[in-house]
Amino acid sequence: MSFITDIMKTAEQVFIEFLKENNLSMTPQRKIIVETFLETEGHFSAERLCGLVKGKASEIGQATIYRTLKLLVDSGLAESIEVGDGSALYEHSYGHDHHDHLICVHCNRKIEIYDDAIEKRQEEVASELGFKLTRHRMYLFGICPECAGQES
Structure with a gap:
């Protein structure tokens, strides 16, 4: 297994535990969104994540993607970066060095x-x-x- 795969599994487990603690479940849609998020490096917008997810599963709605992105932030897997113009970018926070x-x-x-x-x-x-x-x-x-x- 590669290092990235090991982090992804660990990050997915952290997310699953977070969902359980909040009486939520890992739906097939959430799984695709989480996997896509974890595969995407750097700083990216919610809109870019939507495009990537819809490229894999066009039936997943934008609202589901945005709600799952919020859950990723709340779980500690994602960090939201306010860029000063009212918009936000996202990046991984779990398994990455502080900066x-x-x-x-x-x-x-x-x-x-x-x-x-x-x-x-x-x-x-x-x-x-x-x-x-x-x-x-x-x-x-x-x-x-x-x-x-x-x-x-």
Whole structure:
């Protein structure tokens, strides 16, 4: 078995347990949506996920896809990234290393970043305030080098 397959099975099991805890079941439609989500890497919109799911099973409705995407977020398998214009992108959060984001306000480019000093400082600030961190997200909005070059 490949590493990706192992993560997918583990992620699917996490989702199934989440559904059971919430008195829901893994329907065939949810299974296709979850598998498609787990196969899709990077940052993507709900609309893109809809297109991918409908490419596999055209009978699955958009509302079912959106509801399942919300369940994926609630279960901890997905993370929603607010990109600042009222829209959201999604990415895997389970089985992937923590990272933060730089987001261009012009072209919506997303750059994943990780900095030990920033991570350490966030923990220090939380500790100084008596706050126990369980997780965090950091988005830095600005203008990417390509868009900055177009402004000159």
